[in-house]
Each structure stands twice: as C-alpha cells, then as structure tokens.
Amino acid sequence: xxxxxxxxxxxxxxxxxxxxxxxxxxxxxxLLGPSGSGKSTLLxxxxxxxxxxxxxxxxxxxxxxxxxxxRRGVGVVFQDQALFPHLDVAGNVGFGLRMAGVDRAERSxxxxxxxxxVGLSGYEHRxxxxxxxxxxQRVALAxxxxxxxxxxxxxxxxxxxxxxxxxxxxxxxxxLFDELDVTVVAVTHDPTEAAALGDRIAVLLDGAIxxxxxxxxxxxxxxxxxxxxxxxxxxxxxxxVVEGGVETALGVLPVDVxxxxxxxxxxxxxxxxxxxxxxxxRSVVCGLxxxxxxxxxxxDAGGVMLDVLAEPRWAVGDAVxxxxxxxxxxxxxx
Numbered sequence: 300x301x302x303x304x305x306x307x308x309x310x311x312x313x314x315x316x317x318x319x320x321x322x323x324x325x326x327x328x329x330l331l332g333p334s335g336s337g338k339s340t341l342l343x344x345x346x347x348x349x350x351x352x353x354x355x356x357x358x359x360x361x362x363x364x365x366x367x368x369x370r371r372g373v374g375v376v377f378q379d380q381a382l383f384p385h386l387d388v389a390g391n392v393g394f395g396l397r398m399a400g401v402d403r404a405e406r407s408x409x410x411x412x413x414x415x416x417v418g419l420s421g422y423e424h425r426x427x428x429x430x431x432x433x434x435x436q437r438v439a440l441a442x443x444x445x446x447x448x449x450x451x452x453x454x455x456x457x458x459x460x461x462x463x464x465x466x467x468x469x470x471x472x473x474x475l476f477d478e479l480d481v482t483v484v485a486v487t488h489d490p491t492e493a494a495a496l497g498d499r500i501a502v503l504l505d506g507a508i509x510x511x512x513x514x515x516x517x518x519x520x521x522x523x524x525x526x527x528x529x530x531x532x533x534x535x536x537x538x539x540v541v542e543g544g545v546e547t548a549l550g551v552l553p554v555d556v557x558x559x560x561x562x563x564x565x566x567x568x569x570x571x572x573x574x575x576x577x578x579x580x581r582s583v584v585c586g587l588x589x590x591x592x593x594x595x596x597x598x599d600a601g602g603v604m605l606d607v608l609a610e611p612r613w614a615v616g617d618a619v620x621x622x623x624x625x626x627x628x629x630x631x632x633x
Contacts, residue, residue, distance in 0.1 A: 300345065300450055300482055305354030307340055314340045318354070318507040322499075327476045327483040329497030329514075331490060333529060333590050337506040338486045342452050345484065347371050359449050369399070371450075374443030378455040382427040388414070389423035392442045398445065412542060414473065433464050440472075444481075451633040453485040457492060469495040490530040491591075494518060501525050523632040524564035533606045534572075537633065538565040547629060548603045554628045564633040569595065571627025572607045578620035584613050 300322040307315040314337040322328045332338040343349040345356055347368030355364045363371050382391050392413055393406045414420055417437040427435065436456060443451055457465045473496055476483050485496045493500045494514035502509045502517060510522045521527040527535050538545040540560055542552040547565050582598035587609055596609035598619055
C-alpha cells in the first residue's frame with residue numbers, strides 16, 4: 300500500500316498536507332497521532348470513503364484513488380464495531396459478501412472460516428446483543444476478513460474496551476496478523492497500542508508524517524520533542540549545543556550531538572539516571588509509583604521533575620544523588 304503526496308482540507312482547515320507513506324505487503328503499520336492529527340481522515344481516503352484534494356493511493360501496485368470503496372479490496376474495522384442488531388453473527392460477517400453477490404454456499408464457507416480465524420467458531424447464530432465487547436470487536440474483524448481483502452484498516456479498534464480486555468486483544472490481534480498474509484494499517488492515539496500492533500509506527504502530527512520506524516526506533520529515538528511527548532517519554536529537557544555536549548538544566552551533558560546545532564530537545568530516559576553516592580544531580584524523591592509494572596520514583600532535581608527507576612529502599616522525602624549516563628541520552632529537534 301502506498302500513499303503519495305496526499306493532501307486534504309475541509310474548508311480553511313488543512314487536515315493532511317502532502318502525506319507520503321508506504322506499507323510493505325503482509326506487514327502491519329500503526330498510524331499514531333493525537334486527536335485532530337488527520338489519521339482517521341487518511342484511513343478513510345485509503346478505504347475510499349473520502350477523496351483527497353491532491354495525491355494518489357495505490358494498492359497492490361494499482362492506483363485506486365478514484366476507485367469506489369467496494370472495489371478496492373479493503374476491509375475496515377471501526378471503533379464502534381457497527382454490528383447490525385437485526386442480524387445474527389453469521390449475517391453480520393457475511394453482509395459484505397451478500398452485497399457483493401457471493402452465493403449462499405460460498406458465503407457460509409467464508410463466514411465459518413473468518414469466525415474460526417478470530418476464535419469464534421460456533422458463534423454463527425448468536426445475537427449481537429449477547430456478545431461481550433471483545434467478542435463484538437472480533438465479529439467486526441471477521442466481517443472485514445470474510446471478503447479476503449488485501450488490506451485491513453483498523454480505526455481505533457480497541458478504544459472503547461476496558462484496559463484488561465484491550466491488553467488481551469492486543470496480543471491476540473498481533474498473533475493473528477502475524478499468521479495472516481494481509482497488510483494492516485491500525486490507527487491509534489495510544490503509543491502502547493501502536494508498539495504492540497505495528498511492525499512499524501508512522502507518527503502523524505498536524506497532517507504530516509513526522510517519523511516512521513520500528514517501535515523501538517520511534518520510542519527510544521524520537522526525532523523531536525513533539526514525537527517524544529506523543530510516545531510517552533517524560534524526561535524531555537530543553538538543551539543547547541555547546542562545546543563538549545549539550546547544556547541543560549542538569550548541567551552540560553557530554554553526549555554525541557551529531558549534526559545538531561543551537562537549541563535542541565534532550566531525552567534522558569529513566570535508565571540513563573544512575574543512583575550513586577556522589578552523583579552530580581542532587582534530587583529529592585517526591586513520589587513513588589508504578590508505570591507498566593515498573594517501580595518509578597518522581598524526583599525534583601532543582602526544579603526539574605524526573606522519572607527515575609526506583610530503588611526498593613527509597614521513600615518520599617529522601618535525598619538522592621544521580622549521575623547521567625551519556626550513552627543513554629538522546630538529542631533531537633526541539
């Protein structure tokens with residue numbers, strides 16, 4: 300799937316501005332962006348539900364920019380599932396096939412196969428009202444898979460589910476996508492969801508692609524402070540390139556600045572803050588909490604609030620000395 304130079308405006312508001320994006324066949328791309336970034340509009344353009352003002356969409360090597368949605372070979376799963384309450388599960392999963400004129404026998408086979416893929420074999424005659432949130436979402440996915448599309452588009456598919464169910468379905472979806480020979484684009488505002496689902500993450504900010512890379516690359520080495528904030532990085536400092544490194548509120552850090560000049564952003568992850576008895580960064584523990592099961596201390600280092608990997612003996616109010624490991628520091632555009 301390739302998007303070339305796609306722009307879209309609604310009145311005076313430019314939603315997408317020259318977007319270029321390629322998704323390798325059989326891979327999963329997580330399209331990550333905040334509300335209003337244009338990610339859902341881009342998905343709708345790929346699906347054929349919106350037309351771009353400028354640019355083109357290519358699927359399987361063919362340009363489909365002006366091809367109707369029902370002739371693109373694309374399956375779409377929306378956040379609200381949109382199951383038809385008057386149809387049973389089989390009727391919902393086979394709805395698109397029926398509209399496409401697929402005969403009853405073939406529909407039955409494809410519905411059974413799609414439900415088996417999503418782990419819902421035997422659910423054909425269930426009423427949608429009796430399904431749990433996770434089951435309803437899997438029925439919606441089965442409906443998208445039943446026509447055997449080349450591309451599946453997911454628009455915030457797990458946003459309406461509670462955290463425990465969302466985490467379980469993330470694992471199931473990732474495993475499913477690895478097994479299927481299908482290209483997937485998953486739109487989300489959640490960096491954890493993006494990292495769990497995507498072989499790669501594309502970050503969309505203000506209608507433009509800000510960064511594309513593996514989850515590890517985007518999260519550990521964001522290209523800007525805006526991307527760092529979106530992926531959940533907290534220890535982001537203002538800095539200025541000086542001789543010997545970067546000047547920050549923690550002092551001059553002797554780090555590799557590459558080609559950076561002038562004002563920069565500096566990411567100091569918790570793993571780069573090392574407790575020592577004579578560390579240069581003097582701080583006080585303000586709070587102790589868990590982030591994704593990891594104990595974290597929030598410390599005040601002379602007015603700079605930092606997340607640090609907590610030691611078991613620490614308590615609120617303790618004075619803590621820290622050293623910064625330059626190898627763990629990342630310099631980026633401000």
